[in-house]
């Protein structure tokens with residue numbers, strides 16, 4: 001590595017998140033359709049002794065922590081690097097920021113050490129970086145059929161929500177999976193109709209712990225979303241809109257009504273096409 005390398009760390013979105021069982025060790029089995037967005041963090045890696053500099057709007061949320069996933073990823077790969085993380089995504093928000101950052105560092109270092117899932121269950125899918133059906137804890141990955149472009153609006157109330165607390169608050173731990181065979185998705189309407197019949201099984205528990213999530217979903221629906229749902233263990237919610245114009249109008253309206261929320265419009269990231 002001679003030159004600085006810049007890697008995008010796209011936000012991960014769980015379009016669906018079914019909780020289908022619980023292992024003996026307490027971890028929950030998932031069945032999730034995961035896509036990546038064209039908003040995200042940016043990681044830059046240059047030669048030098050291992051260090052991390054934080055910039056960007058959410059840098060302040062990550063203290064100078066030796067356990068930052070960027071540093072842990074470089075250590076797992078056994079590599080030294082001067083890392084800069086532009087933190088554009090809210091932290092601990094269900095859109096995989098830390099996992100996306102860890103995967104971006106590994107890509108920038110051209111490193112694929114075994115056992116990357118110890119950095120986080122979402123790191124393998126973030127390393128794949130393309131739409132996937134994700135099962136198990138996140139280690140079983142099957143590429144999705146080609147997807148139409150989606151017009152996404154992300155809304156986060158900027159209130160913390162702990163992932164273990166959400167799993168612990170589940171009412172029901174064994175729910176039906178996503179249909180085993182996925183249909184083709186020739187257009188956004190077909191995909192949205194399919195997604196509407198799916199769920200995020202963490203959403204009711206998350207709303208009980210943090211009722212403002214229901215306000216985020218209502219705001220997305222009120223602004224014309226064809227589907228509004230929470231991603232991951234929350235608290236980020238997403239709306240799928242029929243076109244870019246409606247999504248942008250909704251972004252402006254929700255941001256004006258809720259200046260204390262994080263609101264970002266996005267499309268799907270370009271398929272990296274790598275595994």
Ligand SMILES: C[C@@](CO)(OP(=O)(O)O)[C@H](O)COP(=O)(O)OP(=O)(O)OC[C@H]1O[C@@H](n2ccc(N)nc2=O)[C@H](O)[C@@H]1O
Pocket residue numbers: 014017026027028029030032093094095096119120121122137138163164165167231232233234
């Ligand atoms: C829920 C998901 C879905 O993509 O996304 P995020 O909300 O993190 O974005 C992930 O599975 C998050 O995986 P990961 O990021 O590794 O979770 P952690 O925060 O490390 O998990 C904290 C705790 O949540 C519980 N947990 C987590 C994952 C899982 N499949 N079953 C669980 O029961 C366990 O108690 C675990 O100790």
Ligand SMILES: Nc1ncnc2c1ncn2[C@@H]1O[C@H](COP(=O)(O)OP(=O)(O)O)[C@@H](O)[C@H]1O
Pocket residue numbers: 062067068069070085090091092093094095096097098099101102163232233234
């Ligand atoms: N680079 C990083 N970005 C975000 N969070 C990080 C990072 N490194 C460590 N963390 C820690 O990981 C936890 C999960 O954060 P994050 O990956 O953003 O959430 P989520 O998995 O819900 O999308 C946070 O509590 C945070 O302190």
